[in-house]
Amino acid sequence: MIEAAQFVEAARSRGFEWYAGVPCSYLTPFINYVLQDDSLHYVSAANEGDAVAVIAGVALAGKRGITMMQNSGLGNAVSPLTSLTWTFRLPQLLIVTWRGQPGVSDEPQHALMGPVTPQMLETMEIPWETFPTEADQIAAALDRAIKHMNETGRPYALVMQKGSVAPYELKGGGAMPAKHALPVAQAKWTGRTPDQLPTRQQALERVIEATPAESTVVVASTGFCGRELYALDDRSNQLYMVGSMGCVTPFALGLALARPDLNVVALDGDGAALMRMGVFATLGAYGPANLTHVLLDNGAHDSTGGQATVSGQVSFANVAAACGYADAVEGDDLATLDSVLAAARERAKGASGVAGTRFVRLTIRRGTPDGLPRPTITPPDVKTRLMRHIGALAK
Known part of the structure; x- marks a missing residue:
């Protein structure tokens, strides 16, 4: 022992x-x-x-x-x-x-x-x-x-094995993240019809515009989200998840906690978010101000044939607010996404703001451009490129 x-x-x-x-x-x-x-x-x-x-x-x-x-x-x-x-x-x-x-x-x-x-x-x-x-x-x-x-x-x-380590007493309950007042979720719905909703491509273009490579890392969820981001602009500050569905947010959390000098944007999907909703509570408790959670919700498992998810029954912003995110908003207008990304950039510049993770859920149109390519850069190579970009590789 x-x-x-x-x-x-x-x-x-x-x-x-x-x-x-x-x-x-x-x-x-x-x-x-x-x-x-x-x-x-x-x-x-x-x-x-x-x-x-x-x-x-x-x-x-x-x-x-x-x-x-x-x-x-x-x-x-x-x-x-x-x-x-x-x-x-x-x-x-x-x-x-x-x-x-x-x-x-x-x-x-x-x-x-x-x-x-x-x-x-x-x-x-x-x-x-x-x-x-x-x-x-x-x-x-x-x-x-x-x-x-x-x-x-x-x-x-x-x-x-049992009995490997001697007992060690926990005094005072242990260090847990400080609690803060729960925000009020904001809903900014314009009443658009499905064919009037923004596309994933339009949303990702806004993300690219608002995430300068020198100070920001973008981690995209598995499926068409990462593939479409890659097709739009394959930048050295981006990583495209494959598999591990639902893990983009805890993955981004680990990076954001370990690198508080970086602004980290996690691009999530409704199917992935529904798969691991327990992580909302983890991000609410531990999520730092340099992490922004962006959920692009088209109500479907788009990359597997467009089968519907149950996201239409869920107010993700209310879930995020109830779990302790610093700020939570959802809507169907690109301006809603723009405002959250702009606030994240201001925080990265040292401006005062909320003391935790921000959340935005944007409802988007179903469908994906024809001929969407898969990344030709391998997962180990995209990882190594990003680590080199942020100075995380051992000299």
Whole structure:
């Protein structure tokens, strides 16, 4: 058994200062230790997949992070682990608890996941070893993880058995983001008919115009959003998500938190936003003022044939406001988008403004231009280009 401080401080000396995760009783000492150290950063995610995406954003910023989860949460994390961190080569250290480990008595819900945990990691091509239980094992385990991460750009897992870490008391509830008064969501509907709504192309043109490459990063959701942005103007400050549907906002959150000098714009879609609505609460709690969440809502899964989503029944701005975003507005006019992007630019210049993340949902027309190309730049190359652009690559 080791002390939480022994592992966390050894990790800190190797550059690991960012943590995200979902609690497990095995992880309690770590989380309690990190929460009570102001020089470390912990994001309490709504689910394990969001936590993986947050730390992937930290990796995009050129920094090291750790995602912590119970092994039952591996199911929630499969999508970002297989189509975000693996695809873009964004490394992170995973600490996965081994509930239901064969031969160890546990609750019935862990009876299947316990035996298959190693196979799940191996199927996802994530090398793993058991978490160190002696102080003199810690450094070597971390160094093996870092070596793999540096050589492959992909995650490495430490699987934590019961009783690996001594208890560590949480005093005062731990450091949580300061609460602020909830905003009143604004609705700016003009009553336009579907064929009068702005197109995605028009919205993306406004985004490009309002996001200068020298100070802004634009992360576009998977599907036609990223493809159309690429077709309009393939800039070095842009990243086009593939797969990992719904992860664009926690990914952008990790980047924005780790790089407060950058203005980060997350381009979301209605289908993706509906898939992971828990992240609205995470962004409301942790979202910084240098992050802007733009949701382009056409009421359809456009890239898979135009099947309708249920977004017409949802007031995303009210959801964002209720979750604690600093500002939330929705409408069907490009001027609404323009005003939010302009406010974000003023914040980037150092002007006073809201102290959290802004949200705008713009209702757009269905449909996509004919012959829309797929990006020819590979995911690892677009990642490397962006990291080079923001100075995040090691010299």
